Amino acid sequence: MRLLGMIGAFVILCIGFNIVTDGRFLTPRNLFNLSIQTVSVAIMACGMVFIIVTRHIDLSVGALLATTSAVMAMTQTELLPSMLGMGLNNPATWAITIVVGLFVGTLIGAFHGWMVGYLTIPAFIVTLGGFLVWRNVAWYLTSGQTIGPLDSTFLMFGGTNGTLGSTTSWMFGLFAAAIAIWVLWSGRRAKAAHGFPVKPVWAETTLAGIIAIAILGYVYIVNSYAIPTRRLQRMFEARGETMPEGLVVGYGIPISVLILIIVAVTLTIVARKTRFGRYIFATGGNPDAAELSGINTRMLTVKIFALMGFLCAVSAVVASARLANHSNDIGTLDELRVIAAAVIGGTALSGGIGTIYGAILGALIMQALQSGMAMVGVDAPFQNIVVGSVLVLAVYIDIVYRKRLGAK
Amino acid sequence: MQAQETQQTPSASGRGSGAPPLVEMRDISVSFGGIKAVDGVSVDLYPGEVVGLLGHNGAGKSTLIKALSGAYQMDHGETLIDGKPVEINNPRDARANNIETIYQTLALADNLDATSNLFLGREMTTPFGLVNDAAMESECRKIMAQLNPNFQKFNDPVSALSGGQRQSVAIARAVYFNARILIMDEPTAALGPHETQMVADLIHQLKAQGIGIFLIDHDVHAVMELCDRASVMKNGKLVGTVNIADVTDDDLLSMIILGKQPGQTAE
Numbered sequence: 001m002r003l004l005g006m007i008g009a010f011v012i013l014c015i016g017f018n019i020v021t022d023g024r025f026l027t028p029r030n031l032f033n034l035s036i037q038t039v040s041v042a043i044m045a046c047g048m049v050f051i052i053v054t055r056h057i058d059l060s061v062g063a064l065l066a067t068t069s070a071v072m073a074m075t076q077t078e079l080l081p082s083m084l085g086m087g088l089n090n091p092a093t094w095a096i097t098i099v100v101g102l103f104v105g106t107l108i109g110a111f112h113g114w115m116v117g118y119l120t121i122p123a124f125i126v127t128l129g130g131f132l133v134w135r136n137v138a139w140y141l142t143s144g145q146t147i148g149p150l151d152s153t154f155l156m157f158g159g160t161n162g163t164l165g166s167t168t169s170w171m172f173g174l175f176a177a178a179i180a181i182w183v184l185w186s187g188r189r190a191k192a193a194h195g196f197p198v199k200p201v202w203a204e205t206t207l208a209g210i211i212a213i214a215i216l217g218y219v220y221i222v223n224s225y226a227i228p229t230r231r232l233q234r235m236f237e238a239r240g241e242t243m244p245e246g247l248v249v250g251y252g253i254p255i256s257v258l259i260l261i262i263v264a265v266t267l268t269i270v271a272r273k274t275r276f277g278r279y280i281f282a283t284g285g286n287p288d289a290a291e292l293s294g295i296n297t298r299m300l301t302v303k304i305f306a307l308m309g310f311l312c313a314v315s316a317v318v319a320s321a322r323l324a325n326h327s328n329d330i331g332t333l334d335e336l337r338v339i340a341a342a343v344i345g346g347t348a349l350s351g352g353i354g355t356i357y358g359a360i361l362g363a364l365i366m367q368a369l370q371s372g373m374a375m376v377g378v379d380a381p382f383q384n385i386v387v388g389s390v391l392v393l394a395v396y397i398d399i400v401y402r403k404r405l406g407a408k
Numbered sequence: 409m410q411a412q413e414t415q416q417t418p419s420a421s422g423r424g425s426g427a428p429p430l431v432e433m434r435d436i437s438v439s440f441g442g443i444k445a446v447d448g449v450s451v452d453l454y455p456g457e458v459v460g461l462l463g464h465n466g467a468g469k470s471t472l473i474k475a476l477s478g479a480y481q482m483d484h485g486e487t488l489i490d491g492k493p494v495e496i497n498n499p500r501d502a503r504a505n506n507i508e509t510i511y512q513t514l515a516l517a518d519n520l521d522a523t524s525n526l527f528l529g530r531e532m533t534t535p536f537g538l539v540n541d542a543a544m545e546s547e548c549r550k551i552m553a554q555l556n557p558n559f560q561k562f563n564d565p566v567s568a569l570s571g572g573q574r575q576s577v578a579i580a581r582a583v584y585f586n587a588r589i590l591i592m593d594e595p596t597a598a599l600g601p602h603e604t605q606m607v608a609d610l611i612h613q614l615k616a617q618g619i620g621i622f623l624i625d626h627d628v629h630a631v632m633e634l635c636d637r638a639s640v641m642k643n644g645k646l647v648g649t650v651n652i653a654d655v656t657d658d659d660l661l662s663m664i665i666l667g668k669q670p671g672q673t674a675e
Contacts (some may be wrong), residue, residue: 002657019427059543190541190542191542193542194542194543194545196545196562204575269538271540274537274538274539275531275533275539275543278520278524278528278531278539279529281517281519281520282517282520282528283517284519285517285518285519285520286515286516286517286518286519287515288513288515289514289515289516289525290517290528290529291499292477292479292499292509292511292515293499293515293528293529294498294499294500294503294529294530295528295529296500325474352517352518352519353519373498
């Protein structure tokens with residue numbers, strides 16, 4: 001129900017902006033850009049769900065993104081090419097860079113988690129400190145300079161520079177839709193096998209239909225956003241070929257969006273189907289009960305923050321690749337966007353409640369608001385005023401809704 | 409419960425047979441910041457026996473028992489199970505020694521459903537390492553059908569359940585996993601008369617299976633009815649342990665209030 005409300009809000013928002021901008025909002029081009037702009041915040045919001053569900057908070061994600069981005073920028077522009085003599089655009093550069101970035105992010109996250117879990121310093125304080133520390137570690141590492149250009153393969157993770165192309169995108173879309181339907185069907189079969197009550201067939205069929213249409217609809221949209229002719233010409237020239245006259249090639253699914261999908265699906269499975277996920281929600285619902293059930297809640301905290309650090313590094317790859325360089329202000333205010341996305345997406349700050357898809361929808365709604373207002377021509381200060389108000393309003397609506405339902 | 413092995417012949421309490429007690433807690437002390445909540449207390453429990461723990465609020469009953477369930481660590485003393493010393497430093501150790509606890513607060517994660525709570529910390533998994541919800545729900549339905557046949561809300565979070573239903577989830581969790589030693593901390597405090605009777609029946613049933621039960625209760629009448637022996641505590645110290653058959657309600661009350669063994673005259 002809540003999911004339907006959020007999808008409804010998103011659709012109304014899109015249609016509203018589309019009318020005001022005379023149909024410029026719901027173009028393949030804009031929706032493509034909207035999705036690649038959302039990815040960085042959405043990936044971190046997935047991790048933030050786990051943090052908030054266990055009654056913690058992480059204020060350092062934007063700063064952590066900056067530090068991991070700085071580390072990766074230095075690795076690929078200074079360390080590997082000059083100091084290790086691998087030269088520019090070595091085919092291994094991107095992989096080594098990302099591994100280094102992910103490692104650093106996970107390590108810093110685990111360190112935060114250790115301070116929260118074992119030293120019992122409140123997460124608010126640990127990450128408030130981390131916010132100042134890592135923002136300025138990033139500054140120190142790069143001397144405040146913008147680092148670029150980045151490795152050409154690395155840039156493929158940013159969005160426009162790396163897409164699957166039409167055919168692969170269609171194949172992926174069909175594959176994803178088939179998987180989604182199979183998951184629904186096998187879940188139903190498992191319930192039926194034990195003789196538990198199942199939802200009516202029409203409800204499950206409708207759900208399967210909506211999911212399939214959403215997946216294939218997105219693929220259709222990103223495929224119809226054609227690569228500009230000039231750009232296509234350059235791509236053919238780079239390969240030493242000439243472009244056939246009148247050729248139209250769609251972008252297809254951006255690799256960064258693919259990463260978000262992988263993160264979202266993996267974390268949803270983790271949340272629902274693993275002991276780790278079960279313990280996260282149990283700890284959020286009643287930390288004492290979790291402890292008395294023999295769950296090592298301290299180690300759990302370390303793992304959750306380590307995961308958050310890992311996802312910050314993934315976001316750093318996407319964000320710096322999208323901008324094609326590392327700038328000193330990368331990820332500024334992201335911590336607030338990430339928390340807002342998770343909260344708009346239904347994650348309760350009191351703990352125990354939250355979903356991954358909700359957080360992604362939350363991120364999408366915020367990005368749609370922001371870029372929609374930019375298209376309409378709303379002044380920058382008013383954009384942030386609106387986004388801030390929407391955050392408070394969304395949480396209020398959620399409280400009213402939960403009270404009506406009689407739930408917590 | 410259906411998986412329970414009957415270790416003793418029904419109703420035969422192991423006491424007096426010369427075998428070591430199921431649990432023996434010797435000279436236990438637990439202090440919090442200089443205050444001795446439990447001070448040199450020794451209690452024991454035999455298979456198939458119910459030992460009541462009585463005393464005022466703050467007498468140290470719950471603290472003593474939490475040292476056994478691993479929630480608190482003792483400062484001094486030792487715990488023996490089947491005559492062998494064991495280290496219980498956390499709830500995981502207690503569970504490994506087949507000690508199960510029903511806490512006064514029930515210790516349920518309110519946001520999860522009955523099945524998840526029943527298996528919390530001990531989930532059944534598929535060969536791929538994922539939790540096997542369907543199999544767990546099936547087991548949960550089986551045990552709830554025995555404990556509380558009216559229970560139907562398997563897919564709601566336990567926050568949506570009534571007090572008695574929540575209690576039966578907590579009880580199911582304690583008895584499902586082959587408990588040998590069961591600790592019940594005021595199991596009937598929040599229940600109506602019908603549900604209280606249900607718990608009493610269950611205690612008799614578990615006792616017959618040879619499980620040893622520590623029952624913490626305020627209600628002297630309940631203790632008289634359910635227990636074989638009673639240990640009374642006052643101000644962190646043990647007043648004494650008596651056979652229920654040898655004492656009256658008034659004897660127990662005077663032990664609780666005056667801190668004196670029966671026979672001693674309150675002067």
